[in-house]
Amino acid sequence: MIPRQLFRKVEPFGHLCEAILLNIINGFPARGLKVIGVTGTNGKTTTSFLIHNMLHKAGYKVGLMTTVAYGVGDNIRPQIHHMTNVPTPELMKRLKWMKAHQVEWLVLETTSHALAQHRTWGVPYSLAVMTNVTHEHLDYHGTFENYRDAKRKLFKQCNANNKGLRTGVINADDPSAQLFASDVKTAITYGVKAGQLVATDIKSSPSGSSFKAKYKDQTLEIKTQLPGSFNVYNSLAAAGVGLALGLSTQQMEQGIASLAAVEGRMTRVKAGQDFDVIVDFAHTPDSFEKLFKDLRPLVRGKLIVMFGSAGRRDEAKRSVQGSLAGKYADEVVVTEEDDRDIDGTSIMEQIAHGAEETGKVKDKDLFLVHDRSDAVKFALTRAKKGDTVLLLGKGHEKTIERADGEHPWDEVKTAELALKSLKN
Numbered sequence: 001m002i003p004r005q006l007f008r009k010v011e012p013f014g015h016l017c018e019a020i021l022l023n024i025i026n027g028f029p030a031r032g033l034k035v036i037g038v039t040g041t042n043g044k045t046t047t048s049f050l051i052h053n054m055l056h057k058a059g060y061k062v063g064l065m066t067t068v069a070y071g072v073g074d075n076i077r078p079q080i081h082h083m084t085n086v087p088t089p090e091l092m093k094r095l096k097w098m099k100a101h102q103v104e105w106l107v108l109e110t111t112s113h114a115l116a117q118h119r120t121w122g123v124p125y126s127l128a129v130m131t132n133v134t135h136e137h138l139d140y141h142g143t144f145e146n147y148r149d150a151k152r153k154l155f156k157q158c159n160a161n162n163k164g165l166r167t168g169v170i171n172a173d174d175p176s177a178q179l180f181a182s183d184v185k186t187a188i189t190y191g192v193k194a195g196q197l198v199a200t201d202i203k204s205s206p207s208g209s210s211f212k213a214k215y216k217d218q219t220l221e222i223k224t225q226l227p228g229s230f231n232v233y234n235s236l237a238a239a240g241v242g243l244a245l246g247l248s249t250q251q252m253e254q255g256i257a258s259l260a261a262v263e264g265r266m267t268r269v270k271a272g273q274d275f276d277v278i279v280d281f282a283h284t285p286d287s288f289e290k291l292f293k294d295l296r297p298l299v300r301g302k303l304i305v306m307f308g309s310a311g312r313r314d315e316a317k318r319s320v321q322g323s324l325a326g327k328y329a330d331e332v333v334v335t336e337e338d339d340r341d342i343d344g345t346s347i348m349e350q351i352a353h354g355a356e357e358t359g360k361v362k363d364k365d366l367f368l369v370h371d372r373s374d375a376v377k378f379a380l381t382r383a384k385k386g387d388t389v390l391l392l393g394k395g396h397e398k399t400i401e402r403a404d405g406e407h408p409w410d411e412v413k414t415a416e417l418a419l420k421s422l423k424n
Helices: 004-025 044-057 088-100 112-116 144-160 177-181 229-245 249-257 285-298 317-328 344-356 372-381 411-423
Strands: 034-039 062-065 069-072 075-078 105-109 125-130 167-171 186-191 197-205 208-215 218-224 276-280 303-307 331-334 366-368 388-392 399-402 405-408
Touching: 004 088, 034 044, 034 144, 044 062, 044 105, 044 229, 044 249, 112 144, 125 144, 125 229, 144 167, 144 177, 167 177, 167 229, 177 186, 186 229, 197 229, 208 229, 218 229, 218 249, 229 249, 229 285, 276 411, 285 303, 285 317, 285 388, 303 317, 303 372, 317 331, 317 344, 331 344, 331 372, 344 366, 372 388, 372 411
Parallel strands: 034 105, 034 125, 062 105, 125 167, 167 186, 186 197, 276 388, 303 331, 303 388, 331 366
Antiparallel strands: 062 069, 069 075, 197 208, 208 218, 399 405
16 A cells, blocks of 8 residues: 555656646647636636636637536536546546537636646646635645645646736735736736725625726726625636736626626525525635625524535634634534545534534534435524525535445535425
């Protein structure tokens, strides 16, 4: 058996050899594409959808590959793999399919794992986007610096592509912004507090946001149907891409405004109940804090939050997630979230410890319900008129990973069925 540390050092080179070999066999299918890589801890998927929609509406022949879906133009298919960047053989297949559909631009959500493992070798990044870099995946990368620097590889690869734009669109409000900017020839920075493209006059509601953003001599009047302050940032990132590509003000505004939703991202579940139910993919401390801060002032009654934390993933975040939920929510329901071969009870206890430190008490306002189906139903039974129930961590995913393998899962449908059974 190969020692774990040695395996981690050798593993990326195995992926690199596979990527090189498969590119040669498949005739370098990404060659000739103009690729926009989107990386970051949170917001990658929504930002990718915003960019894709904006370019599609502007008349570009554009492809999309994200955690949620992939496709060309309006022909978007659900992602079946339980990962953002698919295995290299599947990537080759999808790239060839896109080339057959005469795609010119590709928006490719790109993870730190894929970059560290060289799985996107041969992909000609023309433009790189960084949404933010916060605490995540330290189980794999070991340190925050390693994690951050894995993401910087996207920008370095972009800068090395002399046929591309060698441009980075970077969140100026992120502490790592300057490092990412130093990796590319041209940087377009955006933010709410700083940057070349800054959002002002922000007006937010449960149905979306509107704001102004000025860049040199251009003023954008941006409206988005996607709620939350994080979607102000995501919209700014998309606008930054539009500026880099020379889109008109109207093309950027219309492209961003016309995206109605992204599956599993702030998805409202409606089955005739008199309280709000929202499904979201939030699963990191940073995404928790942003979501809770945005939503808490808008909740009329109780805020009830249900979530878990994945096995064989970053353990350090579990108590932090519990602490944040305990701080902002009135009631916390802890459950499974892809336990894999790790004891689910121990994961729940780690989360519960963080919630208890904020004053939450088991069986009073803190509940541990391991089976996720039971947990969804339990969380909904706790809600009364005017309350809000947040179901976090799974979002769009169509499977749940347990010790005995993958099982079908659909959070929205599970919630709908539970709501209907409660009415009967």
